[in-house]
Amino acid sequence: MNSNYAKDLINFIDASPSQFHATKEAEERLLKNNFVKLNKGDKWNLEKGGKYFITNNSSSLVAFEIGSGDITQEGFRLIGSHTDSPTFRVKPNPDIIVENSYVKLNTEMYGGALVSTWFDRPLSIAGRVSLRTDDPLKPEERLVNVDKDLLIIPSLCIHMNREANSNSSFNNQIHLLPVLTTVNEELEKDNMLIKIMAKELGVDYKDILDFEVYLYVRQKGSIIGLNDEFVSVGKLDNLAMVHASLTGLIESTPSVATKVIIANDNEEVGSMTKQGANSPMLKNLLERIILGLGLTREDFHRTISNSFIISADMAHSIHPNYLEKADPTNRPVVNKGPVIKISASCSYTSDGVSSAIYRAVCEKAGVPYQTFVNRSDLRGGSTIGPITSQQLDINSVDIGNPVLGMHSARELCGVQDHYYMIESFKTYFSYK
Numbered sequence: 001m002n003s004n005y006a007k008d009l010i011n012f013i014d015a016s017p018s019q020f021h022a023t024k025e026a027e028e029r030l031l032k033n034n035f036v037k038l039n040k041g042d043k044w045n046l047e048k049g050g051k052y053f054i055t056n057n058s059s060s061l062v063a064f065e066i067g068s069g070d071i072t073q074e075g076f077r078l079i080g081s082h083t084d085s086p087t088f089r090v091k092p093n094p095d096i097i098v099e100n101s102y103v104k105l106n107t108e109m110y111g112g113a114l115v116s117t118w119f120d121r122p123l124s125i126a127g128r129v130s131l132r133t134d135d136p137l138k139p140e141e142r143l144v145n146v147d148k149d150l151l152i153i154p155s156l157c158i159h160m161n162r163e164a165n166s167n168s169s170f171n172n173q174i175h176l177l178p179v180l181t182t183v184n185e186e187l188e189k190d191n192m193l194i195k196i197m198a199k200e201l202g203v204d205y206k207d208i209l210d211f212e213v214y215l216y217v218r219q220k221g222s223i224i225g226l227n228d229e230f231v232s233v234g235k236l237d238n239l240a241m242v243h244a245s246l247t248g249l250i251e252s253t254p255s256v257a258t259k260v261i262i263a264n265d266n267e268e269v270g271s272m273t274k275q276g277a278n279s280p281m282l283k284n285l286l287e288r289i290i291l292g293l294g295l296t297r298e299d300f301h302r303t304i305s306n307s308f309i310i311s312a313d314m315a316h317s318i319h320p321n322y323l324e325k326a327d328p329t330n331r332p333v334v335n336k337g338p339v340i341k342i343s344a345s346c347s348y349t350s351d352g353v354s355s356a357i358y359r360a361v362c363e364k365a366g367v368p369y370q371t372f373v374n375r376s377d378l379r380g381g382s383t384i385g386p387i388t389s390q391q392l393d394i395n396s397v398d399i400g401n402p403v404l405g406m407h408s409a410r411e412l413c414g415v416q417d418h419y420y421m422i423e424s425f426k427t428y429f430s431y432k
């Protein structure tokens with residue numbers, strides 16, 4: 001079993017307590033590997049063989065390497081993923097004092113978290129704040145991560161809820177608010193969280209104009225199992241695919257085709273933002289690559305017609321304790337390879353051609369693959385693939401690695417699968 005990529009994945013996720021930090025970590029890795037950061041406001045002059053990237057909203061990213069071939073013929077070879085994961089966002093005016101002593105934070109759920117998994121774990125907050133400057137249109141944006149065990153959402157004890165193990169339900173506004181501290185002094189009670197962030201950043205709390213911060217789980221990721229075959233960590237959906245596509249791009253050898261990775265934000269809340277998959281961000285960027293090479297708008301459309309997208313988002317393994325939840329003939333398991341997702345309702349983009357292309361890539365890479373289809377009486381989820389297809393008419397396949405406990409605060413995937421996925425991406429990017 002090759003565990004180097006899985007260990008690096010854990011480092012990547014541990015460095016990414018929010019989508020802003022994930023984007024920053026990806027940016028640092030790209031800079032270290034000679035990718036040049038472009039500014040969207042500049043005029044671009046791009047060169048064949050050049051490696052570049054942009055960030056959008058500090059929470060999404062597109063990185064690309066221009067191929068050596070005729071781009072209109074070789075097309076873009078794309079891999080898409082997303083930087084965000086289910087969590088809780090801290091609301092404005094977050095401090096709530098109860099019984100004149102406990103201070104808890106007002107939050108709202110971001111995405112479809114499996115809430116029972118968030119109880120009784122050391123948590124903290126990370127995200128970004130905007131600081132006052134002389135120019136009201138240009139606040140200073142800073143990332144913030146309070147790097148300590150700061151918060152916890154305590155369970156209700158079983159003595160006060162005898163049905164806790166058989167019949168639990170949670171009200172997001174009442175039962176899921178994390179406890180920050182206890183207070184005695186009247187003085188301590190104002191703007192507690194904002195003052196904590198200000199101290200962390202070394203600024204006056206009055207200069208924090210606004211913030212966008214989320215809860216995150218403090219426990220570091222680990223490799224577990226008798227043979228060290230599992231990765232146990234939060235945010236595998238979908239930082240595992242951000243990491244796999246980034247590593248595939250960085251480690252693949254130069255190709256005739258132009259390699260592009262895109263990591264969108266806001267997949268977990270419907271992708272309807274400027275940095276989400278349902279925005280013109282990717283389309284505009286691809287057009288600017290063509291124009292930056294001195295080519296025309298028609299050349300852009302010619303390039304699009306020869307392009308391909310792998311939409312990479314984690315998939316479901318059959319669950320060893322819930323075998324009846326899986327389709328009778330398509331039964332992916334952890335460490336048996338990447339999963340191609342197929343749906344008659346087109347909630348995944350894979351079709352008879354695009355699936356065949358990914359199968360052939362896996363075969364070339366020496367990587368096994370599996371297929372996932374929902375049980376016909378279960379609705380299942382969707383992903384960025386079909387949303388990207390609303391913006392770009394590029395042939396696309398939806399894939400991902402099998403995971404257990406998707407949207408838990410702590411998910412489980414396979415060490416070997418992560419290796420397989422990166423190998424398949426390297427082959428996809430380097431072929432020809």
Ligand SMILES: [Zn+2]
Nearest residue numbers: 237238313314
């Ligand atoms: Zn996802």
